[in-house]
Amino acid sequence: MIVHLFVLFLCSKLVVLSGARLHGNENDRLALLALKEGLKQNPNGALSSWNNSNHVCDWEGVTCGRKHPERVIALNLSNHDLQGSISPFIEYNQLGGAIPVELGSTPKLELLALDNNNLTGVIPPSFGNLSTLMLFSCMYNNLQGSIPKELGKLPKLEFFQASANTLTGTIPQEIFNLSLMFYFSVGENKLHGILPQELGIKLPKLQVLYLPGNRFSGPVPPSLPNASSFEEIDLSNNKFSGKIPSELGRLQSLFNFRVTNNQLEASNADDWKFLDSLTNCSKLQVLLLGSRQLGGILPSSVTNLSTTLETLAISFSPLTGTIPSGIQRLVNLYDLRIPYCNLVGEIPDEIGKLASLQRLHLTGNKLTGQIPFSIGNLTLLNELYLFENYLEGPIPASIGELQQLRLLVLYGNRLNGSIPKEVFNLQYLSQQLDLANNLLEGPLPAEVGGLNNLMRFIVYGNMLSGQIPTTLGQCEVMEYFSLGNNLFQGTIPHTISNMKGLKTLDLSRNKLSGAIPPSFGNLTVLEQVDLSDNDLSGPVLESFGDLKHLFYLNLSYNKLRGEVPVRGVYGNSTEISLFGNKELCGGISELHLPACPTIKAIKKSKRSYLWLKVVIPITVSAALILALFALAYQKRKAKKESLNSHLEEQYPRVTYEELAKATEGFSSENLIGSGKYGSVYKGSLGDNQKMVAVKVFKLQERGASKSFLTECEALRSIRHRNLIKIITSCSSIDREGRDFKALIFEYMPNGSLDQWLHPADSELQQSNHLNLAQRLNIAIDIADALDYLHNSCQPPVVHCDLKPSNVLLDNDMAAHVGDFGLAKFLAEAVSKSLQDSSSSIAIKGTVGYVAPEYGAGGQVSTSGDVYSYGIMLLELLTGKRPTNDLFKDGMSLRKFVEAGDTSEQNMEIIDRTILSDVRGDEVTNNDIMKINECLVSVLNVGLACSDPSQRNRMNMTDAAAKMLAIRSIYLRA
Template identity: 40%
Template sequence: MGIKVSCSFFALYAVLVFYFSLHLVPEFLGVTASTVAGNETDRLALLEFKSKITHDPLGVFGSWNESIHFCQWHGVTCSRRQHQRVTILDLKSLKLAGYISAHVGNLSFLKVLDLHNNSFHHEIPSEFDRLRRLQVLALHNNSIGGEIPANISSCSNLIRVRLSSNELVGKIPSELGSLSKIEYFSVSYNNLTGSIPPSFGNLSSISFLFLSRNNLDGSIPDTFGWLKNLVNLTMAQNRLSGTIPSSIFNISSITVFDAGINQIQGVIPLDIGFTLQNLQFFSVGRNQLTGAIPPAISNASNLEVFQVNSNKLTGEVPYLEKLQRLSHFVITRNSLGSGEHRDLNFLCSLTNATRLKWFHININNFGGLLPACISNFSTTLEVLLLDSNKIFGNIPAAFGKFVKLLRLEMWNNRLSGTIPPAIGELQNLRELRLQENRFLGNIPPSIGNLKLFNLQLSYNFLQGSIPSSLGQSETLTIIDLSNNNLTGTIPPQLLGLSSLLIVLELSRNQLTGPIPNEVGNLKNLEMLNVFENKLRGEIPRTLGSCIKLELLQMQGNFLQGPIPSSLSSLRGLSVLDLSQNNLSGKIPEFLVGFQLLEYLNLSNNDFEGMVPTEGVFRNASITSVLGNLKLCGGTHEFRLPTCSPKKSKHKRLTLALKLALAIISGLIGLSLALSFLIICLVRKRKENQNPSSPINSFPNISYQNLYNATDGFTSANLIGAGSFGSVYKGILDEGKTIVAVKVFNLLHHGAFKSFIAECNTLKNIRHRNLVKILTACSGVDYQGNDFKALVFEFMHNRSLEEWLHPITREDETEEAPRSLNLLQRLDIGIDVACALSYLHHDCQPPIVHCDLKPSNVLLDEEMIAHVGDFGLATFLPLSHAQTSSIFAKGSIGYIAPEYGLGSEVSINGDVYSYGILLLELVTRKKPTDIMFEGDMNLHNFAKTALPDHVVDIVDSTLLSDDEDLAVHGNQRQRQARINSKIECLVAMARIGVACSMESPEDRMDMTNVVHQLQSIKNILLGQRIVSNMQRDN
């Protein structure tokens, strides 16, 4: 019985084994075969990936061989659960180069592909759509181009996609909006175009969305309001427009919102601080937002960064006492503030912000006294920018406690008092810019203790000598002490600075003595300006060691001797001005070889000999040698005498003797004639003139002399006609002196009054930019009629009107159209501004011109502008500093609007006329042009174009390529030059608009206009230097 049972058991066991062998072994063998096949697919895919690597400096792929299993290769991770299938390929930051093989799409179990921070190029393979298990795709920081494959949307398990910092182009595929699991998506720093897909509102899991630094346009999709898990939304530096959807500001989870540098309009929501209470970073700078900063922003108590700079915001800044975590507060370049005393009250609410590092409120309209509470700001402060406002008062001495301060900029305000020595305690300070204020006293020697890169104290009223301690600051690259009242000599220690110095500006002071030889130590110097001082001695030969010099201006001093031959090494010069000195000798031939020279002025010196005819001397419009009486030759445009051939010594003596005898004889005859003339004139004056008449202030001349000088006042000599008379060209002193004779039409009502006004105005004023009266005539003509005339210097280049709006007369042949380049127009603007500043602020009592317009701006041989026609000029009563009871007249288009309402004469009326004239220089459009009707006038025409559309309104000839760059320059150089011109034109238009504001109180002061235009000129002339300065800033 036992044996039978046992046999039956074994028989059953054998049947079961056979059965399972038939059914399970094939299945087991199938699984094994599938695993082997899958593994082989992964191995081959990896080898294909390796084959596309062209650079492997770290030897990463040395382990990718048959000696070990591919799951042990560097960067490869396999999953045991998937039978050693590749799930992670991590080769980040290994300096690899090449392109991504399409065979990566065969790694069907791949979850993480991380190749970021390498040098992969070509495109993203479209085969990635087969990676259905992929969760992380990290390709950022490479050089991958092409478009983003739309079929990546098939990778439905994606959680993180990082494609930023590549070279991707095209649109963002709308299909990606189906990736419902994605939490992190970044395509910043590419070249993507088109609009943001509205389908992105379906990314329900998204927390981090980075789209910045592309060329995306269109509006921000309203669907973004659906992204309730959004934490970080960054869209900066695109071309987005429209408004920010209000629904976005209801996503309470947002901590970072960055839409800066776009073209977005609208306002900041009033309830932003209540709806975004978790907000830490808010940036909408450089857009077109309007309205005010809402007080509710103070309720976002977690806020660390607040940037709303470069918009059109207005109103007061609210109290911000709850923003205790604030580190960056940037509201630069808006219209915030009202210019009133209360504007800066909000500063005291930030004294509890103990983490504050950046505080930028510059380029606004803040007024009032600098509050003492600013001294209670956090000692963590690193950057303090208060410049370009209307702030007055002193710098608190407690500023010395800001020991971490790197930049202090308070320029272009109304600050006064002395610069506190405590500034010298800011040991980390790198930039100190206090220019364009009203500081008095000496420059604190303690500033020399600092490690400054940039020191700018220009346009103040600083006195005393330049501290020699500045020579201790070995890091200085820019020093600007110009336009002050500094005296003494240039300290040699200053020129013994480190060779890092690039810009040295000491112009328009009262500096004396020689230029120290130590200037040759400044090997990297690019700009040296010492003009309009009282420097003496010779130009140092060591200056030739400064071979990087581009801008050298030394005019208006008492320098003497020849131009040193060592300057021949300064072949990079673009501007050289040595005019108005006592330099002598011959003009060096080496200047001919200075191919980069764009402006050369050697006028009003004592140079002798032949003027070269090559190089820069071929163009008289950028070269001046006037006022050197011993020069000869040159091109015919210089109008110099022909150089005489050399003669023997005997012949020279004979000629000299003859010349001496002729001169002596002529002098005797002239003396007798003058004696007779003086006697006659004295008698006639006693008989005919009232001793108190203003005509007595000038030497009188007879009607007969003027009649002969103008050939009987013929139409051929008629220069122009005005409201009260005509102007004729005349020749006096036997053809030696060309003059302009202004004859008053006394039959015209007001002409006699105009004559008296000009005499009264011109008798006591002297300025290089005002017409100079030579003599006057008050008598009768040949018919016995009263005759009044004034004789002025002749202006060879006529009026600004004729240059801007030339009209060919009937009796003239048509000439080539006249054109003023940008530098000439800027110089004219500066000249006219200097004239008005002199009349308004340096004359006692102040003088108001009352009829400033282009036809009253005359240009001499050197294209220097002179303001003329003072027939309507008015003296302001000393008891009224700014106004007169005499009602103003003027010319349509240039007359200030308040005059039409019966307001009294004031210097602000001249400022308005100047603003219109400056805009006319920029646009070449008359204020009476037929295009201006209704509310549109020249002021509004320019204002609405600022700043981005100025190129559309300026005279197109100003943006044409310079001839030398058009022939020899490359595209980059030409574009750089055009960009520099556009920046200059924008700045000029801003000043023109500011001067022609409707309200007189809002207009600029002419002294400030001069300062700003001179700064613009320096930028234009030294564009490469100044662009570096701006970049560093």
């Protein structure tokens, strides 16, 4: 195997010994020549001095000893880009393949660094013979297997670094007996297990503990403060649970503490004592917290942390409370992140005193009030994220003072007023300006042309009006430009064709008029344009056919006329939408447009005109009614058929070939789920081999295309941490020329809730189970997602197919609701019901979870989802599907639970695996009572949500609040 050599030995006592029975300098010379022989490249003559004309001690990178000047003691060949492999007889390094076991017979080796190679195989257990070894480092390789327990026999080992490999298993207990260890790093592997609670006592000299990106679980060792020299502790991205030790303040040298993305818990002031303690760490620079169980009120003591603090991040935690007003005390803070918590109140004006701040991220909270004017004092700010809050009032003009700002994202608030001209004078604003889905009004200032370095500009979903400024043509590097869903009027300025980098253009749902500028044909990199729902008129322009990179064109519902071309983008019906333009004709047959009239037909039409003047007044009344219904139907159909493009407004497009490669040809080994309309495969996509889930639609099934379009519409307009995250989409043809449609989602490594509740075999059932706390968390996640769909989306979204197989679990067992193929926008569903009283009968769902009123022809409503949620809650605790064989002859899951609704009988209907991780000798009668109270409370919520009477059900907001309260009471107990 060819790899790059990056080897650096730092000790003055490194001894090289060969396997041959040679001694002294000759031994070392032969060993080094063997190394040179194995190298396939020697650029720039890096080893030209390694020859018989020079003494071995004069060779490049070689160091000989003082006490024994004839012996080689160190070798430094870093940064020479050497490539090749190493013979097993060179016992202190290895470039490619496995590390030779012969390396373990180098008794005087003290430092061994093998970093940044492509080493494979295992760490040899023979390394346990290196009795003088003080440092071992092999990070950034491809080593597998476990950490050898033999390393625990190295009494002098102080530094162990094996991060960024694929090591598995647990850390051998023998390692924790190496009392001289001061640096231990095994991050970014696949290790698991529980750390010994006495870790800080067994390794008293430990300064660095680096374990991120593994699968460690159990509590954080409370003895960590006993290792008083600790400088860095990184336990992030694991499965640690329980409380964070409360005496961390004893670590006076601590400057880096990271425990984000675990299952660590806090619900009251006592649980947050660790933060109070950390205020004693006068050197603290980085503090990263965040866990879905880290709740309670954010302590005001956070403002008393060391003034040396540079990074403070508390992410995705159910925190409450406000941003403490004393935040200005953290004078050196340059990175402040508290996204997706439940913070309320206003952003304190004092935040403008954090003069060193470079990133401010307060997204996804419940912050209210105005953006403080003082934010303009943060002159070093590079990134400002305040989206998805309840902020209101105008955008402060002081933002124009943030001349270092590269990214400004404020979408999803209630901001009003006009966009201040000062925003458009930010010369370094280059990544994104997103003001979408607010209440902004007034014209778009001509100063918008000052955004000549900006790549993405989005003001979709406001009330902006007036004409589109011609100065936009100055934004030549802009790739994504969205003014959709506003009140813009007038014509499209021809200067937009000067935006040479434009890939996506959305001017839809405005009041634009006139013709499309012919100069649009010069936008050769344009990938998507949406001009639908305007009053544009004029002929269809052939210049669009010249856009060789255009992959979607939506000109629906304008006043275009004339013959549709057949070349370029017009030649593929899946890449163009022309609905609602009544005077169009011709084009390819798939567009189903009328043929363009011949000259003879035109003359005949004129002769018929007088006769029609008599007929029209008689028939117009009846025809008008029919036409209105037909137009409404056609408009809804056209809207759905263009939805797959909307995902591509926000996400990059992938090809069929890329997906085939990612899933190994959609192999059965990668199949992770299948339904009526599609199959889901796992795969590795892109240069970084990101794990994704690819949902391939079975277009041969009736309704599959509609399901694809429906899911596109839902996913393009919803964002929530408990909804499945869309990465991109694909609408193409496969290798056999058949239509191919797929959606690509974030991969959920823990599968579906259905797989956990109903394991396929007994072996899985023994290893995979959900405890009560996990089930509560999942239930709350689902409730939060539905509450968002029902009450935070406009119009409200009804999922229509909620069931455990459509709830996916990520690496932290957080739940994400997916599969929006049957979703309905409430306004649309009600409108359709008024037109066709039988329309709702066709609602498809899953037997056992569908609300009873749907079967009787009732309208689609949010209460239908509430019913499905109630059934899921009952299934979550009983472990029984609503279609279980037990439920026949009038018995149902709901009646089954109602029949067991007493304290004594309740335990009999509960899934026994809920308590399988609780040892009997640890459970008191009081514990049993508290657990039973929790179970009864959840079952009551499930019964209230699944009430057969629609009007008697809870709404989703109340159900979510009730579940959150139940969990809080249970965790406190």
